[in-house]
Amino acid sequence: MANSSGRRSFVNKVVVVTGATSGIGLETARRFAATGAKVVGTGRDQERLASLAKELDLALTMDVTDETSVAIATAAILKRYKQVDVLVNNAGIGLFRPWEETDIAAIEKVMAVNFYGAVRVARALLPALIQSGGVLVQVASVAGRRGYAKHTAYCASKHALIGWSESLRHDLAKTDADVVVVCPPAIRTPFFENAGYLTFEADHPGLATMPPVEVANEILKAAMERPDTAILSSRAKLLDALNFVSPVLLRKVQAYK
Numbered sequence: 691m692a693n694s695s696g697r698r699s700f701v702n703k704v705v706v707v708t709g710a711t712s713g714i715g716l717e718t719a720r721r722f723a724a725t726g727a728k729v730v731g732t733g734r735d736q737e738r739l740a741s742l743a744k745e746l747d748l749a750l751t752m753d754v755t756d757e758t759s760v761a762i763a764t765a766a767i768l769k770r771y772k773q774v775d776v777l778v779n780n781a782g783i784g785l786f787r788p789w790e791e792t793d794i795a796a797i798e799k800v801m802a803v804n805f806y807g808a809v810r811v812a813r814a815l816l817p818a819l820i821q822s823g824g825v826l827v828q829v830a831s832v833a834g835r836r837g838y839a840k841h842t843a844y845c846a847s848k849h850a851l852i853g854w855s856e857s858l859r860h861d862l863a864k865t866d867a868d869v870v871v872v873c874p875p876a877i878r879t880p881f882f883e884n885a886g887y888l889t890f891e892a893d894h895p896g897l898a899t900m901p902p903v904e905v906a907n908e909i910l911k912a913a914m915e916r917p918d919t920a921i922l923s924s925r926a927k928l929l930d931a932l933n934f935v936s937p938v939l940l941r942k943v944q945a946y947k
């Protein structure tokens with residue numbers, strides 16, 4: 691991926707997507723596969739991995755919170771392909787509760803997946819990404835750029851991921867590898883129900899949202915064009931700019947309460 695012709699196409703590139711058994715990760719894995727990339731999708735759910743194996747080059751068990759699981763899966767990927775061109779660090783969980791109901795154990799659980807899990811997989815595959823001049827795509831969130839009510843643990847995990855990624859970008863400056871942070875707004879996937887709190891509809895009444903397949907298109911575009919940050923949706927961009935200009939005003943207009 692180091693040269694510009696490489697960046698124009700993902701044909702035969704090796705693309706790893708974590709959390710590919712559902713939602714954004716599933717659509718992203720499919721989208722890359724449609725370009726002719728060799729896509730490895732990972733997750734924990736065995737039934738969904740079995741059906742993923744029929745669509746992708748490879749579907750692997752990888753619990754991002756488990757050092758051994760990540761070591762085994764990434765070693766298998768490197769042994770089979772000898773290269774990795776794109777890592778989409780997408781596996782993640784939500785937690786949406788008031789701060790009083792979000793104890794340290796709950797925060798640690800979210801950090802274990804969204805922050806430490808993403809860092810663990812990135813660290814395992816970064817040597818290969820550096821070697822190929824590839825791209826690390828971090829699926830963060832608009833909640834990694836500003837605070838939201840009842841999001842203390844989730845926002846902390848995504849802010850941490852963005853901070854780690856921005857620092858990593860400095861460390862990689864002398865290589866051909868890039869780090870792209872993608873920030874989707876609220877997307878209707880099983881994510882909210884999995885968080886055990888509210889459904890998407892109950893939590894985001896009337897909020898128009900992009901379907902996961904559109905998020906997947908944006909992730910593919912970001913992997914191709916490699917901007918530092920891709921904030922998806924013009925509404926999210928507007929709120930991001932408003933947060934920069936006046937965080938007080940943002941809190942007043944932010945639809946999500």
Ligand SMILES: NC(=O)c1ccc[n+]([C@@H]2O[C@H](COP(=O)([O-])OP(=O)(O)OC[C@H]3O[C@@H](n4cnc5c(N)ncnc54)[C@H](OP(=O)(O)O)[C@@H]3O)[C@@H](O)[C@H]2O)c1
Binds near residue numbers: 715733782873
């Ligand atoms: N939906 C939204 O509104 C939204 C908005 C902004 C950002 N995001 C981010 O987008 C990413 C994908 O979310 P989604 O909406 O597609 O959610 P989702 O449908 O619930 O999918 C989450 C994926 O993460 C995997 N996962 C969870 N824990 C894991 C673990 N310990 N090890 C490995 N994989 C694990 C799940 O696979 P298994 O169950 O098979 O392990 C699943 O494939 C997350 O990072 C999320 O924070 C979502």
